[in-house]
Amino acid sequence: MKRVGLKDAGWRLILPVLCISIWYVATDVFHLTHPVILPSPTAVLRAFVRLASNGELLDNIGASLLRIFYANCAALALAVPLGLAMGLYQPVERLFDGLLSLFRPIPPLAWVPLSILWLGIGTLSVVFITFLAAFFAVLVNTIAGARSVDKQLVRAAQSLGAGRQRLMVAVILPSVAPAIFTGFRVAIGVSWMSIVAAELIAAHSGLGYMIMYYREVLRTDAIIVGMLTIGVIGLAMDFGTRWLESRLMPWRTGFHL
Amino acid sequence: MSAAGDKITARGLTKRFQSVRGEVVDALGPIDLSIGVGEFLAVVGPSGCGKSTLLNIAAGFDKASSGYIEIDGRTISSPGPERGVVFQDYALFPWLSVAGNIGFGPVSVGRSPAVVEEKVRHWVKLVRLEGSEGKFPHELSGGMRQRCALARCLANDPDILLMDEPLAALDALTRVRLQDDLLQIWNEASRERPKSALYITHAIDEALYLADRIIVMSERPGRVLREIVVPFPRPREPDIRTLPEFHRLADEIWQLLRRPSA
Numbered sequence: 001m002k003r004v005g006l007k008d009a010g011w012r013l014i015l016p017v018l019c020i021s022i023w024y025v026a027t028d029v030f031h032l033t034h035p036v037i038l039p040s041p042t043a044v045l046r047a048f049v050r051l052a053s054n055g056e057l058l059d060n061i062g063a064s065l066l067r068i069f070y071a072n073c074a075a076l077a078l079a080v081p082l083g084l085a086m087g088l089y090q091p092v093e094r095l096f097d098g099l100l101s102l103f104r105p106i107p108p109l110a111w112v113p114l115s116i117l118w119l120g121i122g123t124l125s126v127v128f129i130t131f132l133a134a135f136f137a138v139l140v141n142t143i144a145g146a147r148s149v150d151k152q153l154v155r156a157a158q159s160l161g162a163g164r165q166r167l168m169v170a171v172i173l174p175s176v177a178p179a180i181f182t183g184f185r186v187a188i189g190v191s192w193m194s195i196v197a198a199e200l201i202a203a204h205s206g207l208g209y210m211i212m213y214y215r216e217v218l219r220t221d222a223i224i225v226g227m228l229t230i231g232v233i234g235l236a237m238d239f240g241t242r243w244l245e246s247r248l249m250p251w252r253t254g255f256h257l
Numbered sequence: 258m259s260a261a262g263d264k265i266t267a268r269g270l271t272k273r274f275q276s277v278r279g280e281v282v283d284a285l286g287p288i289d290l291s292i293g294v295g296e297f298l299a300v301v302g303p304s305g306c307g308k309s310t311l312l313n314i315a316a317g318f319d320k321a322s323s324g325y326i327e328i329d330g331r332t333i334s335s336p337g338p339e340r341g342v343v344f345q346d347y348a349l350f351p352w353l354s355v356a357g358n359i360g361f362g363p364v365s366v367g368r369s370p371a372v373v374e375e376k377v378r379h380w381v382k383l384v385r386l387e388g389s390e391g392k393f394p395h396e397l398s399g400g401m402r403q404r405c406a407l408a409r410c411l412a413n414d415p416d417i418l419l420m421d422e423p424l425a426a427l428d429a430l431t432r433v434r435l436q437d438d439l440l441q442i443w444n445e446a447s448r449e450r451p452k453s454a455l456y457i458t459h460a461i462d463e464a465l466y467l468a469d470r471i472i473v474m475s476e477r478p479g480r481v482l483r484e485i486v487v488p489f490p491r492p493r494e495p496d497i498r499t500l501p502e503f504h505r506l507a508d509e510i511w512q513l514l515r516r517p518s519a
Contacts, residue, residue: 150348152344152346152348153348153350155316155318155336155342155344155348156342156344156348156349156350156409157350157361157365158317158318158335158336159316159317159318159336159337159338159340159341159342159410159419160338160341160361160362160365160366160409160410160413161337161338161362161365161366161413162361162365163365166364166365170350170361170365171350174350174352177352249352250393251351251352251393251394251395
């Protein structure tokens with residue numbers, strides 16, 4: 001992984017520091033806005049300390065992360081085999097393509113009303129909606145990966161005596177693994193985005209629920225704490241998956257990063 | 258060459274395919290050829306003459322449109338470990354180390370871990386990749402990659418080696434070195450059991466240096482223009498490239514190749 005140098009980090013920090021400065025001057029110094037519309041950075045910091053120390057923030061982060069985990073496990077378990085089958089065998093692709101092409105453009109959030117009717121308000125609904133987002137991300141990438149398996153590698157393996165099973169496990173899977181991983185990374189990203197939106201409506205816990213709750217009680221500082229937490233966790237998850245990729249697929253580091 | 262001594266026999270072999278625009282294109286043949294047990298046959302031809310198609314049919318990757326190709330009297334219909342294939346672009350598994358690549362064949366045909374390890378050690382040494390066993394293909398030079406690919410292919414102890422312009426992607430100096438490596442490895446591998454080779458190339462000097470016999474192919478659809486028995490004894494020494502006979506034969510092949518397009 002490329003190391004971020006000091007000079008590089010300095011450049012990245014210029015704009016955030018500038019934004020926070022302007023925000024601080026506009027609120028704490030000149031009091032240009034009402035705290036409900038835009039609280040000051042120090043108020044947000046105080047809200048953060050309060051939410052972090054009474055455990056509320058951690059509980060909600062935990063609830064959201066657990067749902068992300070369930071949803072992505074289910075998405076991987078279903079989308080990887082289906083994507084491989086669709087990418088490798090034309091009849092399977094023909095069979096599923098119509099149905100999936102119809103459902104793919106439907107945003108996961110459009111499923112909220114149905115999922116509340118079917119599964120009620122709670123973890124199950126949120127996991128279902130998040131699963132849909134993750135599922136298509138993994139599926140599309142797995143299909144693309146399976147289609148672009150190097151024919152020469154398959155031929156090489158066959159002429160080395162590999163049967164169907166060994167071909168699948170020792171050649172196709174590692175060939176498609178980088179694409180599956182790309183799909184997984186995208187899935188983590190989109191499922192994180194849709195879980196917050198789903199929790200706004202269909203849950204009694206989680207970061208999305210927390211944001212919605214504090215809107216109802218007009219605590220904008222806590223809303224901003226929730227939003228920034230989402231951003232930081234999203235960033236951390238992206239770094240985590242990149243790091244995992246470089247560890248799991250070291251042969252890929254030769255021609256990227 | 259007597260029919261009894263033939264390892265590979267092709268009779269009336271043709272390949273035609275449909276182009277994108279729907280035209281039927283004759284890519285190959287009809288072609289007749291045979292390769293004796295332990296014989297090194299090179300096929301030289303202009304690009305697009307179907308020589309790679311010929312190899313792909315022999316490997317079992319492609320099906321012939323008519324005619325047949327047999328090994329020991331059995332028609333080839335699918336790839337098999339008794340025919341090792343060496344590719345121009347190496348086709349090494351990028352996620353496996355040098356040792357993993359070389360051991361792939363033995364593992365695939367069900368050898369025990371101890372045998373696999375023994376074979377890997379043997380072949381790593383023979384292709385001079387000691388110390389690089391743990392490296393991935395992208396960490397190797399072109400010449401090392403092709404030596405690794407050669408070892409991977411030979412680790413299965415195939416009767417036949419099918420090589421599709423294996424040195425074409427290498428620079429001139431590495432190419433000449435690898436010709437010697439190839440012959441030496443070939444000798445070494447043939448010690449226990451003779452190995453036949455089908456070697457596709459467009460490099461005339463390479464064919465003359467390596468092969469026992471050369472088949473010169475015409476432009477598409479590729480047919481046999483001439484068969485040339487290479488008279489130089491083995492083991493081949495690098496200075497045979499300076500012999501008048503070497504140049505006479507090279508010129509003869511060159512005249513054959515350039516005639517149709519002139």
